[in-house]
Amino acid sequence: MKYAVIDIGSNSIKMSVAQIDKKKVVIEKVSKIPLRLLPSEASQIEEEKIEQLILALIEFQRVIKKFDCSYRCFATSSLRRASNQKEVLDRVRNKIGIEIEIISGDEESRLVLMAHQALFDLSKGHFLIFDIGGGSIECIELLDSKVLFQKSIEVGVLRVKQMFENNEYNKESVSRVFFGIQEIFKKVSIPKSKKNTKALMSGGNPSAVAKMTLKFHQIHFKEMHGQDVYFGEMNKLLLSIIHKEPSKITKTFDVKPHRADLAVPAVVLLGAILDYVDVDYYTLSKTGIRYGEMIRKMESL
Secondary structure, eight states: OEEEEEEEOSSEEEEEEEEEOSSOEEEEEEEEEEOOOSOTTOSSOOHHHHHHHHHHHHHHHHHHHHHTOEEEEEEOHHHHHOTTHHHHHHHHHHHHOOOOEEOOHHHHHHHHHHHHHHHSOOSSSEEEEEEEOSSOEEEEEEETTEEEEEEEESOOHHHHHHHSGGGOOSHHHHHHHHHHHHHHHHHTTOOOOOTTOEEEEESHHHHHHHHHHHHHTTOOOSOOTTOEEEHHHHHHHHHHHTTOOHHHHHHHHOOOHHHHTTHHHHHHHHHHHHHHHTOSEEEEEOOOHHHHHHHHHHHHO
């Protein structure tokens, strides 16, 4: 069967289409449309953003009809906290017939875990998994395949960006935000490393940071999935981009414009995570909740 998954996130809307049978998932198409539905400081999604959301979903509808597939459409942090959530869902349903499902942080974490279990051997050892979005982070701790900790934390890259007053990036503001993030981690008791802990990170922002770090150090690669990104090398990257305009970051590192203005906040957030949990590097996982949903669908066949 063919199956599509639409993920309405805080920084973009993404859709994956796959061929699924009882034994495997084969991704056939991935589509992404940048759209920041709800700024971190706002509580209500503006009319213009609602219209942009509808237009994006109409485009995805065309793809779904072309592939003649069933689908699931869900939304995460932005729509979870929007005060006009019901209005947005009703508008989309009435105008184009798509039902948007608001999934909880717990459901996000569950799908993230399923995706990682499908692509990595997590049966033995200690793992810390972080799926990093614009509005939230899903954190999971595994020891010999047993879940010890699973939590959605309402701090993502867009929220970290807001922690920089007037978008001023310098050594003082980076230090303040870095330790401010770690105070949040302390309050929610994010687990720390044990012996031989492996940290896995997924999401558009860890992918962008991995790409920039490797490009900065002139490391050539064919496949991003499974790349190790070291804390020390990220710090060198940070010093290189801290005063660069987003347009310059896009040109230098071939980063999408909707990621370029988040480059510094993303590096600071990922660095704060690695330093807090006390690991030297993260391994990039090119997977996330859409793939997790496909694994869930496969297992239900």
